[in-house]
Amino acid sequence: MKNKTRLLVHSAIIGAIYVVLTIIFAPISYGPVQVRISEALTVLPFFTPAAIPGLFVGCVIANIYGGGGMVDIVFGSLATLFAAFVSYKMPKKILVPLPPVLINAVAVGFILNYLFNLPFFISALWVGLGQIVACYGLGYPLMMVLERYKDRIFKNGI
Template sequence: MKKNKYLVQAALIAAIYATITIILAPISYGEIQVRVSEALTVLPYFTPAAIPGLFVGCIIANIYGGQGMIDIVFGSLATLLAAILSYKANKKILVPLPPVIINGIIIGFILNYLYSIPLFMAMLWVSIGQLIACYGIGYPLMKTLEKYKENIFG
């Protein structure tokens, strides 16, 4: 029963992440982006099933995004690493931080490579987008979900 619950949670998180990213494609991809679905990177705070869920959702979203294998592989691995680090965060306020830092660096390099954007600018723009998604949307989401965590993740 526990394994089924884990798989269902991971699958739902993957589906929600991919759907939000694709629906909001104009702001989810490109040189300047705010990937709203990154707000879900707070979910490892509630369940370890969010780690593979976010990873698979990001793979699906990046396949759709059309940036090629470099984004599918390294962009998705960035999300996986950030999800693991968010899961291990020992303070609630730190849970959204790994996606901001990891994606700022890795996606910054990807955008630098794909679009020849100066590396510092690419990292800065990605980090700003991540701050908006992870702290502006994700942190309030985390605070709200905390009230219902037993009913949702219990």
């Protein structure tokens, strides 16, 4: 029971931080050219499976706020869920930020193409570049810092 509670609390905290970071940095979190600072958190599945539902729920709430409608809420959030799961399965630390970069570039590229009739490849490129900044530029260093304290923060992998 204690582990389930810990998993739920960690998921809720991760989701809440994701929402807050996305909304605080809203001007750069949404649109065709975006660096969603909260995507730095996509490295957290490396430490705990609680990050997978936390990132998903956080993304759902952030996308409700973002104004992209149901397409963005559903498909953008599912892309984050899938990316978080694949990151959790990555065999090497350096690869952990890669799934959010690739999956979101493609998924959000399609979403921007559908919603705003923007060219897919250009949209995917801009989103991918923003994801590289967030996931590797911010997320990977975050992962290195958290690794020092993982036993205190992510007790028993949860």
